[in-house]
């Protein structure tokens with residue numbers, strides 16, 4: 001459920017008509033709902049009620065400071081994957097003891113910064129990384145808390161580009177080698193092994209892969225404890241999917257996921273961490289765009305929008321579906337017609353949808369891409385020198401620009417000429 005509903009014939013974000021924001025901010029723009037973000041965070045928090053747990057928002061999904069600050073105020077931890085994300089989390093007021101650091105390529109500088117500023121744990125992805133963390137921490141005279149990310153070799157049954165738990169993926173260490181690597185870690189200076197980490201992929205629409213992976217983690221917990229390791233924390237990753245196509249999908253709910261977690265791992269006495277990103281931010285955001293032209297082609301009609309693949313890359317990159325709805329509510333029973341919905345970028349890949357049934361639309365009409373809050377603005381670029389889309393946040397009847405659209409001057413100023421020009 002989200003807070004983008006038609007009211008008086010206009011799609012609203014909570015109590016604000018999207019037409020009002022469009023008039024003030026211009027299009028395209030991203031718009032987030034505070035109530036939806038809050039609701040989704042709480043769903044996870046409540047799903048793990050009764051366990052010692054921390055919901056670490058995977059901020060790669062949407063990392064505007066206003067979003068992070070909203071979630072931090074609710075008690076969220078953060079899952080970060082770069083020095084930049086770490087800096088953002090700290091700036092949003094998240095204490096180091098609530099930040100976990102994931103990612104396959106942490107640099108020495110990033111590791112040192114996190115040790116300096118405080119970190120709950122590093123989720124270590126390889127033996128060379130373990131050695132570097134040991135060296136950096138020892139050099140600083142501190143101890144780095146770590147989990148080791150194991151790759152359980154489970155098929156998450158999701159898009160190949162966002163599946164991470166198969167043995168052919170670059171993530172984690174093979175679970176079969178885990179005991180050996182834990183023994184190695186325990187012998188290294190500057191390292192304190194605190195638990196196990198696993199993340200099998202994103203946009204999972206079935207709980208079965210989670211069950212398979214978590215059963216393997218439960219077995220590993222027992223085996224490592226028998227080896228003498230103090231396994232007291234399990235980081236279970238993120239990945240729960242959302243209904244991108246509302247008319248025909250209903251992925252499992254956080255409460256069902258929570259029940260599975262408790263069933264499989266609840267009796268181990270471990271502190272539990274989860275790292276949801278998409279489910280918290282995805283349906284908390286829309287991308288609003290204006291139709292520039294309606295162009296009749298051969299056998300098809302194109303709706304050419306002022307948003308493009310550089311603003312929302314998911315359809316081009318993953319063939320992802322986003323529901324696209326008119327901001328002005330269509331009359332009940334109105335006839336739809338198929339449109340190819342495209343952006344202005346000079347690439348055929350700049351296509352959001354093909355033959356999508358839409359009510360009659362023309363130049364000047366607004367449309368909203370639903371489920372655009374996660375992996376939307378954060379994956380945007382300025383390809384074709386199109387300014388980064390602004391972000392707006394709504395709370396009740398208030399809205400605020402939380403990242404302004406850069407002017408052409410600001411964009412140009414980022415380039416500098418070499419002395420010989």
Ligand code: LLP
Pocket residue numbers: 058061079102103162199201202203237238239240275276277278279314318374375
């Ligand atoms: N934890 C780790 C270690 C991850 O790699 C990810 C996502 C998450 C948590 C959060 O997963 P979520 O709950 O958001 O599914 N750009 C792609 C998604 C890439 C996901 C990468 N890792 C997309 O637009 O679908």
